[in-house]
Amino acid sequence: MRSDISVRAATQREVPEVVSMFLEVLRLIPYYNELAKHDEAAKYTASNLRTRLRDDAYSVTVAEDDSGLIGFAFTRFDDYVIWIEWFGVDPASRRRGVGSAIIQGLIRTAPTRKAHKIWCDTRITNEPAKATFRKNGFRQIAKLKNHWYGQDFILWERPV
Ligand SMILES: CC(C)(COP(=O)(O)OP(=O)(O)OC[C@H]1O[C@@H](n2cnc3c(N)ncnc32)[C@H](O)[C@@H]1OP(=O)(O)O)[C@@H](O)C(=O)NCCC(=O)NCCS
Numbered sequence: 652m653r654s655d656i657s658v659r660a661a662t663q664r665e666v667p668e669v670v671s672m673f674l675e676v677l678r679l680i681p682y683y684n685e686l687a688k689h690d691e692a693a694k695y696t697a698s699n700l701r702t703r704l705r706d707d708a709y710s711v712t713v714a715e716d717d718s719g720l721i722g723f724a725f726t727r728f729d730d731y732v733i734w735i736e737w738f739g740v741d742p743a744s745r746r747r748g749v750g751s752a753i754i755q756g757l758i759r760t761a762p763t764r765k766a767h768k769i770w771c772d773t774r775i776t777n778e779p780a781k782a783t784f785r786k787n788g789f790r791q792i793a794k795l796k797n798h799w800y801g802q803d804f805i806l807w808e809r810p811v
Contacts, residue, residue, distance in 0.1 A: 656749055658756025661711040661723070666700045669711060669723050676739035682774035687800035695725060695737070709760050714740070714753050722749045724757060728764050733757065735771035750783040758787070761811040770808040772799075781805065 661669055673695055677688055703710040707728055714722035724738035735757065740749045761769060773780040775794065789807040798804050 655716050656714055656752045658712060658714045658752050660708045661704060661713045663701055663704060665713060666697050668720055669700065669713060670695065670697050672720060672723055672741060673739065679742060682777045684800055684802060709764055712753065712756060714749050722753050724753050726757060728766060731766055732768045732770060733761060733764060733766045735769060751787055754783060754787040758811050766811065768808055768810050772804045772806050775803045775805055
């Protein structure tokens, strides 16, 4: 991982900034239909993320450098596996290894969370996310046609 990027659990105070970054990433993302964008925006509110953080300190993860917060991940511990719900990098900080740093940070904390595997989905057309997962040792499990929000997805997994 690049030494100028740190990945750690978010604090309660950072939640509003994380929500803003998430909403901006969601607004710009070209892979999701309007229904997905609308419902996902409604799901990850400050109140929701604060509750998640109280239940699981690792559920909201942030990446930062000297300039401040530059990336985030929302994850869920579920029967000893971790599901990555979302991860994203501030558009101005992309292609600098931040996405990989976030995934590696999640992998590092998996034993503390007693998880033996991390899994996630991507849209079939999301090449940056697919490349980031591949580069960090994830393998494609399956393709799901006409799935969440009526869209096509790939499922990925990585033992940890
Ligand atoms: C996916 C995302 C988090 C990647 O973040 P990032 O910081 O740019 O990723 P990295 O710089 O760590 O790149 C990791 C690898 O992915 C690949 N990659 C990343 N962006 C790419 C792009 N636009 N085109 C092609 N390959 C790309 C590269 O192979 C890179 O490996 P390299 O360092 O050897 O070149 C970022 O593009 C993003 O926030 N996208 C919008 C939100 C999103 O799609 N989230 C995933 C939902 S499942």
